[in-house]
Each structure stands twice: as structure tokens, then as C-alpha cells.
Amino acid sequence: MKVPLSWLKDYVDTTLPPIEIAKILTMAGLEVDAIECKDLGFTDVVVGEVLETEPHPNADKLCLAKVTDGNEIHHVVCGAPNCRQGIKTALAKVGASLPDDGEKPFKVKKSKIRGCESSGMLCSWKELKISDDNDGIIELADDVELGTDLAELYRDHIFEISLTPNLGHCANIIGVARELHASTEEPLCLPKVQMKESDKEKIEGQATVEIKDFSLCPRYACRLIKNVTMGPSPQWMQNRLISSGIRPINNIVDITNYVLLEMGHPLHAFDYDHIDGGKIIVRPSKEGEKFVTLDEKERQIPEGALLICDENKPVAIAGVMGGQNSEVGENTKNVLLESAYFAPSSIRKTSKKLGLMTDASRRFERGCDPNMVEAALDRASMLISEIAKGEITKGIIDVKEGEFKEKIVECRVSRTNKLLGTQLVGGEIESIFQRLGFKFTWDGEDTFSVTIPTYRVDISQEVDLIEEVARLYGFDNLHQPISAFHNSKLPHSEVFLFEREIRARMVSEGLQEFMTCDLIGPSLLEIVHGSEMNKEALVEVLNPTSIEQSCLRTSLLPGILQVVKYNCDHQNSDIAGFEVGRVHFKKGEDQYHEETVVGIVLTGKVHPDNWDEKPREVDFYDLKGVVENMLEEFGVTASMYKNNRLSVFHTGRQASVYVGELEIGSIGEVHPGITRKLGVSQRIFFAEFNLQDIFKCRRDNHQMQPIPIYPSSERDWTMTLKEGVAMSDVFKIIDSIDSRLLEDYQVRDIYRSSKLGDGLKNVTLRFVYRDKKKTISQEAVDREHARITDKTRSLITI
Numbered sequence: 001m002k003v004p005l006s007w008l009k010d011y012v013d014t015t016l017p018p019i020e021i022a023k024i025l026t027m028a029g030l031e032v033d034a035i036e037c038k039d040l041g042f043t044d045v046v047v048g049e050v051l052e053t054e055p056h057p058n059a060d061k062l063c064l065a066k067v068t069d070g071n072e073i074h075h076v077v078c079g080a081p082n083c084r085q086g087i088k089t090a091l092a093k094v095g096a097s098l099p100d101d102g103e104k105p106f107k108v109k110k111s112k113i114r115g116c117e118s119s120g121m122l123c124s125w126k127e128l129k130i131s132d133d134n135d136g137i138i139e140l141a142d143d144v145e146l147g148t149d150l151a152e153l154y155r156d157h158i159f160e161i162s163l164t165p166n167l168g169h170c171a172n173i174i175g176v177a178r179e180l181h182a183s184t185e186e187p188l189c190l191p192k193v194q195m196k197e198s199d200k201e202k203i204e205g206q207a208t209v210e211i212k213d214f215s216l217c218p219r220y221a222c223r224l225i226k227n228v229t230m231g232p233s234p235q236w237m238q239n240r241l242i243s244s245g246i247r248p249i250n251n252i253v254d255i256t257n258y259v260l261l262e263m264g265h266p267l268h269a270f271d272y273d274h275i276d277g278g279k280i281i282v283r284p285s286k287e288g289e290k291f292v293t294l295d296e297k298e299r300q301i302p303e304g305a306l307l308i309c310d311e312n313k314p315v316a317i318a319g320v321m322g323g324q325n326s327e328v329g330e331n332t333k334n335v336l337l338e339s340a341y342f343a344p345s346s347i348r349k350t351s352k353k354l355g356l357m358t359d360a361s362r363r364f365e366r367g368c369d370p371n372m373v374e375a376a377l378d379r380a381s382m383l384i385s386e387i388a389k390g391e392i393t394k395g396i397i398d399v400k401e402g403e404f405k406e407k408i409v410e411c412r413v414s415r416t417n418k419l420l421g422t423q424l425v426g427g428e429i430e431s432i433f434q435r436l437g438f439k440f441t442w443d444g445e446d447t448f449s450v451t452i453p454t455y456r457v458d459i460s461q462e463v464d465l466i467e468e469v470a471r472l473y474g475f476d477n478l479h480q481p482i483s484a485f486h487n488s489k490l491p492h493s494e495v496f497l498f499e500r501e502i503r504a505r506m507v508s509e510g511l512q513e514f515m516t517c518d519l520i521g522p523s524l525l526e527i528v529h530g531s532e533m534n535k536e537a538l539v540e541v542l543n544p545t546s547i548e549q550s551c552l553r554t555s556l557l558p559g560i561l562q563v564v565k566y567n568c569d570h571q572n573s574d575i576a577g578f579e580v581g582r583v584h585f586k587k588g589e590d591q592y593h594e595e596t597v598v599g600i601v602l603t604g605k606v607h608p609d610n611w612d613e614k615p616r617e618v619d620f621y622d623l624k625g626v627v628e629n630m631l632e633e634f635g636v637t638a639s640m641y642k643n644n645r646l647s648v649f650h651t652g653r654q655a656s657v658y659v660g661e662l663e664i665g666s667i668g669e670v671h672p673g674i675t676r677k678l679g680v681s682q683r684i685f686f687a688e689f690n691l692q693d694i695f696k697c698r699r700d701n702h703q704m705q706p707i708p709i710y711p712s713s714e715r716d717w718t719m720t721l722k723e724g725v726a727m728s729d730v731f732k733i734i735d736s737i738d739s740r741l742l743e744d745y746q747v748r749d750i751y752r753s754s755k756l757g758d759g760l761k762n763v764t765l766r767f768v769y770r771d772k773k774k775t776i777s778q779e780a781v782d783r784e785h786a787r788i789t790d791k792t793r794s795l796i797t798i
Helices: 018-027 150-154 165-170 173-184 235-243 251-263 344-354 359-366 370-387 413-420 426-435 462-473 494-508 522-532 557-569 620-633 672-678 691-697 727-736 778-795
Strands: 002-004 031-037 043-055 063-068 073-078 088-098 111-113 116-118 121-123 157-162 197-202 208-211 219-226 267-271 279-284 290-292 298-300 306-309 314-317 335-341 391-394 397-400 407-412 439-442 447-452 575-587 591-603 639-642 649-659 662-670 684-690 713-722 742-751 760-769
Touching (some): 002 235, 018 157, 018 173, 043 073, 043 121, 043 150, 173 251, 173 426, 208 397, 219 370, 235 251, 251 267, 251 359, 251 370, 279 335, 306 344, 344 359, 370 391, 370 397, 426 447, 494 575, 494 591, 494 620, 494 691, 522 672, 557 672, 557 684, 620 649, 620 662, 639 727, 662 672, 662 691
Parallel strands (some): 197 391, 208 279
Antiparallel strands (some): 002 157, 031 157, 043 063, 043 088, 088 121, 111 116, 219 335, 219 397, 279 306, 290 298, 575 591, 662 684
């Protein structure tokens, strides 16, 4: 929420510097994230008036404008479609400095444009960096004096305030003013409403309101203002709206937005002549109803959503957005102004189902003041009468089920001191309630009976009042003694401890931990999984904030690939990282499954450049080494590797890891087609393992073995194999041979050459033999080695 200091000072008479105000508001619970000094960085830009225009002789889309700044005439070439006689706009004179995206500001010079001289420049909001509106040149209000420096006109301090959901009463300028008054005791001055109704016409007979369900709409009020003059709102109002982050539209819409920001109560203006029968019907929607909102989108209205209708059609989605069919425009003459109180739960449900969140819906969701309905309506009607010269018809239509009474909540001094650890007396608490504007009575001993204003929807019980006392007394004045430490008797979850061990293992391997979002988008899924993606397994978000966060991940790979791409795009190409996170699946119509996995990624060089060792690129076996170390750490030793032809990996550089018949994970090089689509030129190696499966297979008892007493003897054996023969098949045969002397074996070398022939390779294995009871003889080693190699050769196709 943006709060201009100049606007705030209208209601609180304060001379405190902006930084001090920000500190006071933050300590009161209204966290000020930033203070923007609205000095927009342009010079020599003044208010000018277009005296006359004529077409450019050499360009269809340009015109020649004669502009005055009150002292002299400037001839300017302009391409804006709204450049016309009589408008006041922003004139950057020759020599003016305008903000630019580069390091140096843009200087306005006298120049020739398509053969015609231009002495200056007429500016849009975007060119002056006031807003993003670039539809044409700025149109200023008629009451702005010619020659006024626009930098002075727009300079202000803007507070950026983050409001928690319980502070809905502060989502407006008056609410912030009340808090500043309560904290500083500076005088509070609220705007006075002096509305003059017409004696000629009455609203009775011209407009009626019918509420079908008072549980959804407890109160609905409206006024009729006739013969309005449409046009831009005054410059002071436009300045405040822009400073608060709202683009000016026209005087009627600007007034409703202004009152929303000022008083916190949403309003809506209908073109009365487009309301059939002058009748407003507030009703729940029916199944299948569609409606075109002000943003020109046709929306399917969820059944039961609250609609504002006339005799024949819906004209607004209650509390969310109005309709295009009753929009106030340049031809509007008569305005029906709505002010209502809608049930917060109803507005929240409608907003979420539609995926449409507006300034009005946010305020209704948090709870508006039902007793503010008429005051906000009268305030807006008064401004329309003053600014748009409208005639307010006599009377108001106000339909409600009953009165909205203020709550009475008791607050004990003893309970307050006990909770806050203070020694406050009744007079101090009484002072705080007075500053907050609460009415109360005190029994003279311990208990206050406090009447809670209806705009304070966050206060319903004693502890809420104690919180108010703490806020105004000052949280930094509360000194609680440090309590003694009490350890929980509940043990940690074993799975939680195992995740922590996995993280420690990964860090010891030199990997950096990543944290990516569980939500990903269809475009990234399409890149990674392509046409083989199982869409039925995807868990989709009903109301995503963006299309790129619209479904839950089924693997850590997409998110980690985003991290790799981001780093590579920023010239950080050597990456070794891991992530422990959740993946999500859908099984059937309403069955959902969640698993914890660890993802490992390696790409770039193994180590940085060094003068005595040339760097090399990571490969499949670097990743396999990390995986083997992890599995060995947790005693998962009986693992086998098998190529399952997974589409996300390179066909010949991948493996699925098994313990017995259980597949616990997979490793491999990310398919080159995926890296090309991502725009990453280097090879990426990725592994993903299911932690629940590893947890099942782990062996906690590690038994140390003594160093053997008797020496070993080694033998090498080279055999020729076809390329398609997996080494795991060879290992299975060797493991199946019962040998008392064979202690270990491993691959020493793989040799390929054209001399061997196409599709062949030489594999050298080293065997280690040892007799645990005596020194082994050479003859015994030779016999055993020959037995094992002969049997292996006979059982495998070479």
C-alpha cells in the first residue's frame, strides 16, 4: 500500500520528518518497507497549453503544435494521437533533461523532424517516468497554472506499507492517520462532508434496490447524481491517485478510487441510463451465467457468486469488478453510485474462483465497516457534485436487514499486566484507549468495558485489546525475562534425521544446496518431458498466480535445470549442487501421493583453472562417484545399474539404480535435445533418488574389519566383449562363482580400436586373491584365477 505524506498530512497535523513517521508506524505494526522521495529526475518541464494544431506536411502520423507556457510560444512536432487544441500538457523546453534508461539523462534539443523545426517536446507519463501510461501525451487539469514546474508539482514522499490481514482498517489514508495520531497524539482532523441535495428531484421512483440474500449482502445503498460533466479529474486528485499507484481515468471513476483510498470503503459508479428499469437486484448467480467485466474479458461466473443485476442482466460482480455494459464513459450523463457491505467469505470465494483480485475485493475480504456505507457514499457524492457539477437527487436508498451494533469487550488491567509482563495502571491503559478512539467505562478497580468501533473488525476478545495496549505502549518497552530451556520429550522423526544426514553427505561431497519452488509451468514440463509427459499424474493448481506456477513438480529436474540455465546465462558455468525436496503425483481422480527425493546436478569443470593441473569437464563417472559414495555411506551396497532408456537422459549415458528388484533412482546425462531447448551449450549430469527407498535399504550397523595379516596376490585378465554387453552382466557371473580366495575385483581399463573391429571392446579386470589363514602360494592363485576366468568366459557371449 502506498501512502503519500502530503495526503496523510491533510488528516494529521504533524511536522515529523518522514523517517521518524516510518519508524513510528512500523513500531505500531504498520511495517514501512520503503520511503520513496518522488523526485522524478527531470528538469525544465513545465505546464503548457496547445493553442492550435495542423497536420505535418511530410508525415501522416505527426502534427505541428503551437504551445504556450504562459510566457512564450513554442512550435513542437508531436506524434501523439491525443494532441489537440485546448489541452494542457507537459512541455519539455529546449535544454530540458528527461530521465532515460541509460546512464546519462536525455537532453531535449532544437531539431528538424521530417523537414519541420521542433523547439521542445510534449511528453507522456512514461517519458517522465511518472507512470507506465504511454497512450499519448499527458492531459493535465484545466486548473493547473501555465508555466508550473512539473517536478515541483509531483514531488512528494511516498510510504510503502506492508499490511498484515488483521490490519484491514489501515488499508486507507484515514486508517493510517488514526494510527499515527494514536502513536504521536498529534491532532487528528477528518474530512467533513457537506453535501447539497437537489430540491427538484427525489430518488424515490427513479431507483430501487432488492436484496435476495441478506447473508451475502447485509447492506446496499445508492445515490443518484444527474447531469454530470465528464472529463479529467482535478490535478491535485490525479497527483494523489498516481502517487498511490492508481492511473487516472475520468473524474467519476477517479472520485470512487479516491474515496476508496481515503476512507477504505469500495464504491462503484454505474451509468444510470444503462440500468434497465432503474432497478438494482442483488442475487446469487445461477449455473452457467457469463459476464463481461470492465477489463473486456468474458468470465464464467461460479454458481452462488453474488451479482449486481438490473431487471434484465447482470451489471457487476459484487465486490470484485463492474461490467462493461454499465461502464461510466465520456457520454455518461447520470450516475447511480453504489456503496455496500458484502460478506467477506462470499467475496473471497468469488475472487479465488475467478482468479480475479482487485483493490475492492481485497478490502471486502478483510472486512469493511458496515457503518461506513453511507459516509463513503455521501463523501463521493459531494466530490462528484463539486468536480463533475452533478446534481444529487434528494434522498438515499439504503436497504439493510438491521442495525450493525458495536461490540463491547471487557479488558482487565491485571490480565494485561500478566500477559505483557508490565506494571501498567488503569490511567495508562485508559489513555491508550482514548488515543485509539475507543469509548469505554471502568469499574474503578480492574475491568474496562470497551465499545469497539465497527471498523475494527480485528478486535473481538480481550486478548485483542491487550495487543492494542502492547502496540501503543511500545513493543520495545516490553521486557520479558528469558525463560528456562525445556527440551521436548518427543523424539525426532527418523525420516527427518535421515534427510539431515543426506544433506550432510552431499555437502561433504563439495555440493551446494539448492532450493527451488514446488510449482512449475507447462512450458518447462514440455521442454523436459515432451510428448511423453503423463498429464494424468500432474497435480494442477486451481487458481495459479501465473501460468508458470500452475502445477506441482513430479521431479526435481525441471527446477534444477532452471537454476543451471540462470547461472549459465550469468556466466557461472561450473555448478555442483543438490536439492532435497518433495515431488507430487496424482493417482486416479482424487488420490494424491508425495515423495521426498534428492536431486544432484553436475555441469561445467570439475575444478577451477590451476597452473599445475589442467581443468576437465565433468562426466558421467563423476556423478556416479557421488552416488556411490552416498549409497556406501548408508550401507546400500548391493546395488545394480541398468539402462532403462529414460527419455530425459542421453540414450547411452544413463543408468537406473536397483537394490534387488527395487528401483531407488536414476543417473545420467540430460538429453542434448533438452539442453538445446533451454539454450545451454554444455553437458548437464543429473541424478535423482527416492529417500524413502534408500531409507528402507540402509544398513545402520557398520562393522570395522581388521587389516588382513597375510598378503594378497593380484592377476589381470583382458577379454574382448561386444559393445552391447553390459559390465553388470559380467559382474553377476563372477559373483555367482563360489570362491574362497577371491577377495575383490574391479575394472582397470576399457580399450577400443579399429584393429579390434567395429562393435568390440577390450575390458581389463584386476582380481585380488587372499587366503585368510596363510600366505597364499602362486600355484594356488593361478589355479583359482584360471578357474574363475574359464567359467566366466564360458557363461558370457564374447
